[in-house]
Amino acid sequence: MTGIEYDDFLDLEYEPTATDLVCEFTIDPADGMSTEAAASRVASESSNGTWAALHVDENELTDLSAVACAIDGHEITVAYPDALFESGSMAQILSCIAGNIMGMKAVETIRLEDCHWPESIVSGFPGPQFGTSVAHEKLDAGDRPILATVPKPKVGLSTDAHVQIGEDAWRGGVDLLKDDENLTDQSFNPFEDRLADSLAARDRVEEDVGERKDYLVNVTAETNEMLERVDLVAEHGGGFVMVDVITCGWAAVQTVRERCDRHDLAIHAHRAMHAAFDRLEHHGVSMRVLAQLARLCGVDHIHTGTAGLGKLANEDTPGINEWLTSDLYGMNPVLPVASGGLHPGVVDQLLDALGTDIIVQAGGGIHGHPDGTYAGAKALRQSVEASLEGVSLDSYADEHDELATALEKWGAETPR
Numbered sequence: 001m002t003g004i005e006y007d008d009f010l011d012l013e014y015e016p017t018a019t020d021l022v023c024e025f026t027i028d029p030a031d032g033m034s035t036e037a038a039a040s041r042v043a044s045e046s047s048n049g050t051w052a053a054l055h056v057d058e059n060e061l062t063d064l065s066a067v068a069c070a071i072d073g074h075e076i077t078v079a080y081p082d083a084l085f086e087s088g089s090m091a092q093i094l095s096c097i098a099g100n101i102m103g104m105k106a107v108e109t110i111r112l113e114d115c116h117w118p119e120s121i122v123s124g125f126p127g128p129q130f131g132t133s134v135a136h137e138k139l140d141a142g143d144r145p146i147l148a149t150v151p152k153p154k155v156g157l158s159t160d161a162h163v164q165i166g167e168d169a170w171r172g173g174v175d176l177l178k179d180d181e182n183l184t185d186q187s188f189n190p191f192e193d194r195l196a197d198s199l200a201a202r203d204r205v206e207e208d209v210g211e212r213k214d215y216l217v218n219v220t221a222e223t224n225e226m227l228e229r230v231d232l233v234a235e236h237g238g239g240f241v242m243v244d245v246i247t248c249g250w251a252a253v254q255t256v257r258e259r260c261d262r263h264d265l266a267i268h269a270h271r272a273m274h275a276a277f278d279r280l281e282h283h284g285v286s287m288r289v290l291a292q293l294a295r296l297c298g299v300d301h302i303h304t305g306t307a308g309l310g311k312l313a314n315e316d317t318p319g320i321n322e323w324l325t326s327d328l329y330g331m332n333p334v335l336p337v338a339s340g341g342l343h344p345g346v347v348d349q350l351l352d353a354l355g356t357d358i359i360v361q362a363g364g365g366i367h368g369h370p371d372g373t374y375a376g377a378k379a380l381r382q383s384v385e386a387s388l389e390g391v392s393l394d395s396y397a398d399e400h401d402e403l404a405t406a407l408e409k410w411g412a413e414t415p416r
């Protein structure tokens with residue numbers, strides 16, 4: 001017999017191996033508990049331990065203990081043997097590394113900050129089908145940022161009004177029309193009508209302006225329903241689907257990724273509800289980790305914030321974007337999306353902070369233009385052109401009326 005003691009999971013001499021999944025947490029131990037004891041409890045509960053000492057026949061046991069192997073103030077590192085995890089199951093991985101430990105009394109708070117993924121786990125996931133290559137493979141953006149827009153109001157527009165706004169925005173210069181996160185298949189704007197009419201409008205615009213355009217239609221639903229919607233997008237000739245990946249759950253995202261592979265469809269990941277996990281500084285799961293999960297599960301784009309230049313609370317957008325496009329054993333990179341409160345007056349700062357390999361998405365910053373959506377889209381495109389040419393927005397506005405009007409309205413302010 002061997003004993004598994006819940007305080008046996010600490011070994012500060014342990015060096016993680018190349019096959020370990022290494023996770024960094026910030027923890028605040030419970031009153032009266034040392035960081036060492038709390039770290040050991042984290043490693044125990046997230047791998048093969050529990051609150052009580054266990055007595056097990058050694059011959060019947062594969063040792064899958066995690067090891068709390070480093071402590072630096074409130075930051076702890078835990079190494080997990082890869083055999084603990086089922087290949088290709090994000091749900092099972094999260095039930096370990098972000099499962100019971102998020103609520104256990106041994107810690108006041110605990111936040112999963114970062115993960116270092118071994119090849120043996122990464123290779124169980126498909127990763128993005130297209131990633132950053134959509135700029136060339138599906139659109140004509142070349143080396144400039146891809147531009148996208150969401151019609152506003154978010155919900156309530158009739159199908160005709162929604163499609164007309166999309167058409168105006170495409171003609172004004174955006175590449176992608178996007179549904180909002182809470183627009184799916186409601187009676188005022190049914191999914192299939194919107195899909196068919198938007199793609200017909202896309203074809204007209206492409207013919208007229210000679211640039212490829214596409215539509216990020218929100219297929220979010222119960223998983224079987226979502227697969228039917230994915231099939232419909234393919235039947236109607238769309239190139240992308242949009243999924244609210246946090247509210248759907250990663251298992252559903254994995255299923256959609258497989259179906260999209262059959263149809264050569266790219267996946268645009270909206271992250272609505274991410275802040276329930278990542279907004280509190282000391283608890284939950286960081287956006288950096290959520291973005292990692294999204295890459296493994298195979299989305300092609302994901303929203304990662306605006307480097308503080310938009311309406312949502314800030315996070316480490318540059319660091320997350322760097323991770324999404326870094327080498328990961330040959331897995332395709334993900335194209336980051338900057339969205340939430342952007343307008344033409346902040347585009348120069350945005351591109352300075354994040355580079356040009358991004359999607360710049362503006363809803364209110366286009367449709368709130370005093371001269372309407374078409375002018376708003378032109379203004380956004382002009383602000384990108386100015387930034388890429390290294391000309392100040394103010395100078396460029398001297399010869400571009402739409403940009404001038406946008407700057408008069410919003411200046412370079414970041415909204416709340």
Ligand SMILES: O=C(O)[C@H](O)COP(=O)(O)O
Nearest residue numbers: 150339340341362363364
């Ligand atoms: O879904 C999104 O990305 C938001 O609706 C963006 O809208 P906004 O540009 O008006 O903030």
Ligand SMILES: [Mg+2]
Nearest residue numbers: 150154180181
């Ligand atoms: Mg939105």
